[in-house]
Amino acid sequence: MTVAQIASRLAEYCRNQEFSLAQQELYADEAVSIEPADVPGFEKETKGKEALREKDRKFNAMVESRHGTTVSEPLIAGNAFSFVLTMDIKLKGGDRQTVTELCVFTVKNGKIVSEQFFM
Template sequence: MTTQEVANQLVKLCREGKFEECIQSLYSPDIVSIEPEGGPWETRVQGYEALAQKGKQWNDMLAEFHSSDISDPLVAENFFSITMKSNVTLKGMNEPIAMDEVCVYQVENGKVVTEQFFYTPMPQPA
């Protein structure tokens, strides 16, 4: 698949809420996932198992998922970016929060090899 095809498929699957299918079909087994400093999980993980653990941590924090909006991809060579906007309620919080991030992906040989997320992390409880 070309970078544009990978980008289009990733957006389609994410919009459908098929995140596990997205990872299994589009990601390299050696995927590197990078989060900003100050968030609730490690800033850099590698491989399916570590990515699954990060996903589990996210799901464990989530009380309710209200909505999301995922942009069309912007593609340049073997990179693409999207924006993700979500409205969620986290466990222990009474009000929903709006989350807004830029996601950048690198594609090699038809697979996502790196994903990096840019957003302002929420303060973490002590």
């Protein structure tokens, strides 16, 4: 797949809130995820596909309900792409909130090798 095809496919998975399926299909085994420094309960950097799956499970366990997810059209530059992801969620024990982040991805050999989130 090209970078544009990967970007389009990931955006569609995210719009459908199918984050686990996206990781399974589109991510390299050695993929790295980098969070903003101020995300409680999560490491700044997560390495490896299995660790990313665990991170996804941990986040899903924190969510009480989802009320919609939107994803902008991907912006592509060379082997990288980005989009804006907005989630309307209610975390367990918390208030309903809208979380918006800029998601930046790097692709190598047809797989996503890194993701970084900015809020």
